[in-house]
Each structure stands twice: as structure tokens, then as C-alpha cells.
Amino acid sequence: MNARLAVDIGGTFTDLAVELDDQRWTAKVLTTPHAPEEGVLDGVKVVLERAGLTAADLALVIHGTTLATNAVIERKGAKTALLTTEGFRDVLALGNESRYDQYDLNIELPQPLVPRRWRLPVQERLDNTGKVLLPLDEAAVAKQVDFMMREGVEAVAIGFLHSFVNAAHERQAAAIVRGIWPAVPISLSSEVSPEMREWERFSTTVANAYVQPLMASYLGRLETGLRKAGVACPLFMMLSGGGLTTLETAARFPIRLVESGPAGGAIFSAHVAKQRGLRQVLSFDMGGTTAKICLIDEFQPQASRTFEVARVGRFKKGSGLPLRIPVIEMVEIGAGGGSLAQVDSMGRIQVGPESAGASPGPACYGRGGTRPAVTDANLALGRYDPELFAGGALRLHPKEALAALGAAVGEKLGLAPDMAGLGVVEMVDENMANAARVHAIESGKGFEGRTIIAFGGGGPVHGYRVAEKIGVNRLLVPSGAGVGSAIGFLRAPVAYEVVKSLYQRFASFDVLAVNALLAGMANEASAVVAKAAFDAPVTQTRIAFMRYVGQGHEIAVALPARDLAEADVAVIRAAYDTEYSRFYDRPVPGSDVEIMSFAVTVATVVPGVDPVANVADAPAPAPIRHHQVLDTSTGERSSWAVYDRLEMAPGCMVQGPCIVAEEETSTLVGAGWTCRMDGLGYLELERVA
Secondary structure (H helix, E strand, O other): OOEEEEEEEOOOEEEEEEEEOOEEEEEEEEOOOOOHHHHHHHHHHHHHHHHOOOHHHEEEEEEEEOHHHHHHHOOOOOOEEEEEEOOOOOHHHHOOOOOOOOOOOOOOOOOOOOOHHHEEEEOOEEOOOOOEEEOOOHHHHHHHHHHHHHHOOOEEEEEOOOOOOOOHHHHHHHHHHHHHOOOOOEEEHHHHOOOOOHHHHHHHHHHHHHHHHHHHHHHHHHHHHHHHOOOOOOEEEEOOOOOEEEHHHHHHOHHHHOOHHHHHHHHHHHHHHHHHOOOEEEEEEEOOOOEEEEEEEOOEEOEEOOEEEOOOOOOOOOOOEEEOOOEEOOEEEOOOOOEEEEEOOOOOEEEEEEEOOOOOOOHHHOOOOOOOEHHHHHHHOOOOOOOOHHHHOOOOOHHHHHHHHHHHHHHHHOOOHHHHHHHHHHHHHHHHHHHHHHHHHHOOOOOOOOEEEEEOOOHHHHHHHHHHHHOOOEEEEOOOHHHHHHHHHOOOOEEEEEEEEEEEEHHHOOHHHHHHHHHHHHHHHHHHHHHHHOOOOEEEEEEEEEEEOOOOOOEEEEEOOOOOOHHHHHHHHHHHHHHHHHHHOOOOOOOOEEEEEEEEEEEEOOOOOOOOOOOOOEOOOOOOEEEEEEOOOOOOEEEEEEEEHHHOOOOEEEEOOEEEEOOOOEEEEOOOEEEEEOOOOOEEEEEOO
16 A cells, blocks of 8 residues: 555654545654653554554655754753864854843853863864865874773764865764774764854754764664564655655754754645645644744745754844754744743743643643643633543543642732633743744744644644734634644655855856856765655755855855856846845845855655635534633633534534634634635634624
8 A cells, every 4th residue: 555654753742644545544642752762653553543554554654853852952962072173172162252142141151062071172274275284183083082982972073174175184083983983973064064164063063963872773763663563664754954864864964853843844834835825824833842933935934054952042043052954944932732831030920941741741631740831721721621632542630730720820920720821821822923923023024914824732722812913814724733744744855955165256156166066966965865766756956055245144046957057157146136135125236246055955846736626605513512711812701612623514614712623633713713614624714804
């Protein structure tokens, strides 16, 4: 059979989706943090039983995980050493000497993953063209390896100055390390992130080395467990940039997996937008631990080459460890169903970023948790049926939720437990709305004319209220919304991006050198894709990152996916002026433009999608029950009708306030909103004028 399985490990739940032809089956199981592969294997059994399939029926398994991100955030990676050019051991600590908050006298800066004791210098030096100024001191490398072994180091990162131009010294050092210590994992900056700017390059390489032993061990255990369970098909990993790659590549460059789960959600939203012909949407993915917000225009999520992990300043750019990898650009905040609530020293309700996770989980799980989480607040407001949460797989305990809310929030503010829950929900909704506003402003975009696509276990629950706060009047909840990221994995192409630096100016543009570089990059990316593409047709995208001479930040400009000719240089320069004007209103006349780096992406062709046709109106089903719900917008409790999503036919409409329930989530339809099912079985909420 041609069945395909997708698995997304989140901080609280592990989501699974199986597709066979036009049918889909989904499942949610609790994540097992001590051994994540156990939750995956349990979930595989559950979802295959629901589908009536066996492990041998699977033709493909696609997996995404936040384990690499969590390891960096929680500082639970390997003991890592950095071998670097003499005089540059403190680059990781100095960064670019900027302050993310100019006026904070007690500013806390992110601490490097490698302590100074393990940042080990050796003599070597290349100039900016890659010419050897000082040969590598091989004896010094061997001496540092001996020190690492005595110190109990578990992974080695090698980052030399200007190695992005000439990797000879890094490869020479790696050969020496392997000769003395064959078993140690080694990450080279010339392979992990071959771009200029040594802080970002060293930071990315160190992070790759830091998570490599953990991820390689996990992926090995997962593959072994799946094979023992009878899964014989290929296993692919989701990348942060939105493509799929082989297990071998993922184990070699695990830092490219840091945003693999959220990337699946953005691809899911982009696919849904194509199906509905929506050219401007806001992807809103709220899970158990975090909420992810991404702007999608013309069916393409925003892309970026930089990412920050483990920020010490909430919502503050520059307060985290920089990673130079291809990512889908989004804002991610600690606002999920497991985000814990408390009252701070100023008497304000604070929600997140700390999460109850899967163990012990929110107080209402009855697994030993005593601190209130967002799920407890939603239960206290009457938004969940305690017997049917997660399809009935997890019974909730309202008494424990109310007790936790009362003790941690209500008593400190003089509020009844249910009103404390209302405050918690309003605060988390405002946090998410504010994150969306900031993300749009930083992207130079707005929300006018946009539709929110809400998914994840919490997205449909909180979506309408977030929409009200940011002024969006339409919300779409696709089928399978509770496991949207996993479904997104099934829509992703096999793809790989290669980025390299080659300094050029248009006044002295070397067409032959650029063509040689791009051809080599295309061959490198194609070789990775070929391992998993199974002879599928591929496309190639080429981009140059350029700026006016003397500026500090680059703008991406598309290049033709072929060898460049001399006549192309003027066309590309004009394209840069146009793109610069889109960002900053007008170009800078008379200024030369410099190209800092190039990117080549090779990807399998994604099948086209025809927008769904409109369907005729149909009668609404009768409610299956009623809930007493405390409305966050009015503060009043009233009876809300509850409808079963499976009983709603295409074209039927229900009026808010009501709840549309399904196995993995619930869609809240607030007062003043309508909810109509479209021809795809998606719920479309619209705000009545």
C-alpha cells in the first residue's frame, strides 16, 4: 500500500497522521520526555489500529521534533569543546557587542554553550581570500585533543577564521582529531554554516556539535524501534526550512531540525491557503507548550536564514543564541495548553513561558501537577468536556483545576477560581495577539484582508478571541487541525538548501566565479535530495543576499536558475533596487551593491492544488449537548450549544456562541461570529458586522 505516516513530537503531545489515498487517520498520545521514541512507538500502534493497517503497509515515515531546540534551551546537550583560531576563543562570549536592551542596567546576556575552559585556540591563519598566512600547528591540535579527552568532552566543534572561503585547515584539524580520537563527533563550521560573520558561524557550529550526540542516539533508537515494529520503509526528517531530508543528513546536521515541528505547521497552513485560494493568511499553531505565528503570502511562508534559540529576554531579538540556518520565519512564544500561570511581584497574572509539559502536566490531568496551566483555565471556564478531552483518551479533573487556580491566582488577587481562569485565558490570548502584532510590524506587513488558519490542540479554542484582538474577521479551522503540523509533514517536498559566501560587487562582478560556485552548490544540494527523491522531478531556486556597500543587513534577490551571463548583471542589480524600494521606499542612487552570500535550494515538485468550489447551504445539525461557558469578552456565564463536527454537512452554518467539538480539539465560536462548513470539511468562522 502507499500509506504514509507523519509523526510530530511536541512538548506535551506527540501527534500522528496516516494517509492512504484520500483517507486520513490521526492520533494524539502524551509525549514521553525521558525516552521520546517510546511515545512515538505507542502512537504508531494506536494510529495504525485506527486505520486498519499494519507497519508493513507503510511506504514512508516523516518525522519532526523539537528535541534539538529543547536540548539547547534546557542546556542538556553534550559537553562540547570549540577548536578555534588563536586570538578568537572569546568570539562566542563577545558576540557582536550589541545590547538587546540599551537601558537595562542589569541586562542578562545569553551564555555560550561552550565554557571558556573548553574554547581551545591553536595557531593558524587565513586571509579573507583564503590564502594561508600561518600554517596550522598540528602539534598544538594534538595537544588540545589530549586535553579534551582528559576533560571528558563529548563533542568537538572546529571553527577557524575565514574557513568559509578555504576549509583546508578545518579539514586538516578534523583529520588529526579523528586520528587520535575516532569516536568523537566533529562539526566543522565550513560544513555546518559556511558563511562570513564568525560569531554566527561559530555559534551555529557549536550548537550543532552540542546536540549531535543526543540527536544521533535518539534517531538511532527510533529507527531501531520502528524496524522492530515491522516498519521497513524509508524514514525522512523534517527540516526547519520546510523540506525533508534523510536520516543520515539529519544526524550529521541536527541543528537544521530545531524548528522542524513548527515548520510543518506553516506548510500545513500554506497548503490549506492554496486549497481555499487565500493569498494572505496568518498561521496560528497553538500546542501544549508553545504557540507559533507565521505570515504566509502567495501560498509561501516567510523564510529566513537566521534564528535565535534560548532567548533570555522574552520577545527580545538579540537575547538568544544566533543560528545561521534556513528556517521558516515565525514567532514562537511560551503560550500553550501546558503554560503555567502565576501572579508576579506586581500583582499581575503571568502565563508561561514555563510549561507543565506532559509529566506531570496541568493540574487537571491528575498526574501529580499542582500548578495551574492554560488547560486548567479553559476547563474552569467550561470550554472542555472533562470526559472527552483528547478524544476521551485523557480524563480531566475539574476539582483539581479549580483548586490550583484558586491557590496560585485567585487567592492572591481576591478572585473566585473560575474568574482567575478567565484572567489566565485573557492574558494568554493577549500574549499571542501581541506576538502577532510585533511579528507583522517587524515584517512590514499588516492584518487587513488576512484570514487566520488556526490549528494545534489549542489554536481553534483560542483563535476567535485572538482574531478579535488583532482585528481579523475571518478564521479557518481545517480538518485534522489538532495534528496540523504532522499533516504538514505529508505536504512537504524533499528539499535541501546550501548557503555559501563569495564576496562580489556589481562594479567588478566575476560571472565565471559565481557560476562555478552556484554549480557546485547545486550539485551538493542535488546529491542530498537524490537520496530521498526517488527520481521525482525537482526544481531549483537560486538567491543572492546583497546590500549597498557599507550597510549592515542584506536583502534576498532571486537569481535565474541557470548559468549567469554578463547581461544578467544589470538585470539583477535593477531587481535589487526594486526590492530595496519595497522595503525602504526608494533606492540609494549612485551607490554600488555588494553580494555577501548565495543560496541554492533543490526541491521535489509539489503537486498543484485547485481551489475548492463553493457549496450550497445545508441545514445545521441539532446540538449534542449544552455547556455553561464563562465568556472571556463579557465575563458572563451562559449556555453554549455544543455541535459534533462529524455531524455537520458541507454548507451548514451555526451561530455563536457555540462549540464545535471533535476528537482532538474544539472550535470556539464566540458571540457575534458564525461558523460554516465548506466543501473541504473546513470550518470557516466569520465575524458579523
